[in-house]
Amino acid sequence: MPRYARNLAIALLLLAVLYALDYLVFDPGRRMISPYVARIIMLAGINITLAVSLNLINGFTGQFSIGHAGFMAVGAYSSAYFSVNYGKGIAEGMGDGALGWAVALLLATLLGALVAAAAGFLVGVPSLRLKGDYLAIVTLGFGQIIVVFLNNIESVGAARGYSGIPIVKSFFWIFLVAVLTIVSVHNMVRSAFGRALISIREDELAAEAMGVNTTRYKVAAFVISSALAGAGGVLLAHFDGYLNPKSFEFIKSFEILIMIILGGLGSIVGAVIGAIVLTVLPEALRGFAEYRMVIYSVMLIVLMITRPQGLLGGLDPFKGWRARNRAKTRTEAEEITAEDTRDKESVDKATLGERARDTSLGEGDTRS
């Protein structure tokens, strides 16, 4: 079967699975699972989008952004404004059915992602020309500015919050965006573009010496990451139908940052697991009442002491499985040699950055 046909088949199968789950399990009319559990699963889905997109800039490109909530807010508010003023009309024009809302939400998502990307571009161009911690400061500032702005824009409710946004709580839509985010980041990281990003993370000077236009690559990664964060914000805006600037303060950025640090910087599976754990953990601990946040914090501290690189930092969870699939006798050193010959099989297996870490860091070692 040709490659594109296989990919198309996988994509269709994925859509079918998501739709079937949405229809059979998450339809509130069927009472298959409690709305409470459904809500937590969907929130985890939104958080996966946010964590994986932040991982692209913080984990793979090695730039420290702490303003992710700001881009999320831009996407959330712009799409909410669109949905309130135009989306309803579009959906009703198409019969107010599921199809109408799907189109309206698709447009809202695209718009939110686009506006967030534009914001990312504005912030990224001046600050990513610099090296070091400047991006952290600029993004932190941007996050604050957005909150102040939103607190003062009367047409989106200012400090009172923006209510009356159409609620489209769709498992299908949330996880479609999450899966698209994972797939696109995964493919990006494994492409020449991604290798350039990883080379920037490992050594910016060396990357530049090798002909990588570091500013261009950093800005591109930053814009993509912002756009995906904006898409996450869109989902959040239509989840509860209410937005408040307070939800996008820097604490939210740090929550997303903790997800990827917990999961392991530079690991997509890690980011996904981090997002799920940090969404589920506070709810799972609800039975402990006032000790809940204490236990939550202690668990995070213990984890960071025992695994400073995060749950899955510095390792590929499926590496062992893939290795066994290929050749059981090959040792890891031989694998790396094999990669260097760039045979078709192993090109997509490991990246430049992973190899660098494989050789320089043993398991359990910390980066200093």
Next chain:
Amino acid sequence: MKRTFIALGLTASLLAAAACQPGGGPGAGGGDKVKIGVFMSLTGSTAQFGISSTNGIKMAADEVNAAGGINGKQIELNVQDDRSDAQEAATIVTKFVTQDGVAGIIGEVASSRTIAAAPIAQNAKVPLLTPSSTNPDVTKKGDYIFRSCFIDPVQGAAMAQFAAKSLGKKRAALMVDRKNDYSTGLEKVINEVFPKLGGEVVITQSYQEGDTDFNGQLTSIKGSNPDVIFIPGYYGDVALIAKQARDKGITVPLVGGDGWDSAQLYTIGGQAVVGSYFTNHYSPYDTDPKVQKFVKDYQTRYGSIPDALAATAYDAAHIMFDAVKRANSLDGKAIRDALATTKDFPGVTGTVNFNENRDAVKPIMMIRVDDGGKYAIQERVVVEGAAMPTGTGGGANTNTNTNANTAATPGANTNAAGNANSGANTNANTNANANTGAANTKATP
């Protein structure tokens, strides 16, 4: 590899733990318990408000349980912390209505979190009563959403009416915290109501929370010669403004809102804030025996004087329990209807009725700062129909349209407003010589 599996295993077990949380389906509130869900910010940015409120609610529940419960059923409070986060508040209320089967919900100090949670309670037809979310939008979320405190526009109107009518002031200055929604909201209402009552706002100056030097603004204010200054801000800034105003020789009374309510006001401001007035939900120095008993019980139990949030939450809990008792059922609709028909509920924050917007209608306390930082009740302001700002659904307020002071003559205590006033009467009388101003000469029979 082993660690990967441990990590994956941990995640899986967490998911399993969340999915298997115990709890019945909707309507599982039967049996011999009345389950009431409480969601409050016990951690996070507004933790101190949430804790005070929860204390008040717990005390109210224990009182009712000690007296035999509601129609023989004990109250079971389900108190959950939302980490001062709107999303989490919505998650908790989803859990309340789908897993825990609560009969009613009491919750949130902050309007943003009540607004996020309200549609969920509304859809599930479980009544939700907020003790202290003052944003007018909260109760517009549906007919199962109630509020047992006054809203900001009413508070602003009370400030303006008190200055114009009770103090007889004509020229007002405004000092506004530009960054603060609460402050600018009150500014808008004062600007609307004060001129309607024959006054004039002669100058508006602004500051930002955290400023320490107000000399520029105060010089301008002094130049325009006002006879009252409205400062709708928070106590820290207000105390400093008062000090610098007195240093500049501005002696006119200062009037503010419930943001002033803190012992810190006098600690920082000292003599400068004495003789100023602010609106509040209640005063622990109220001589009403009901209030004194509440203050004493609270102090015995928690070791501190209850603040306004504890008092409003205590009232909200009792209003909810009273409604469940009258409904004599755990059905959401029956409790909602009972809540809506709450009539003259005697709370520690005043006599409570609900208007057609399901917002509480009750007199607003005007507190006077006395020597030694003691807060005395100057009067209970019932906002007149004419003073009611537009867009607040003030229709229900027109029935008690007598100003507290004019109604406070002994013979006039026939309507609801007058009854609520008996405490203020004695208080105003005993303190009459401690102040100057038109209000007291009127209040003394």
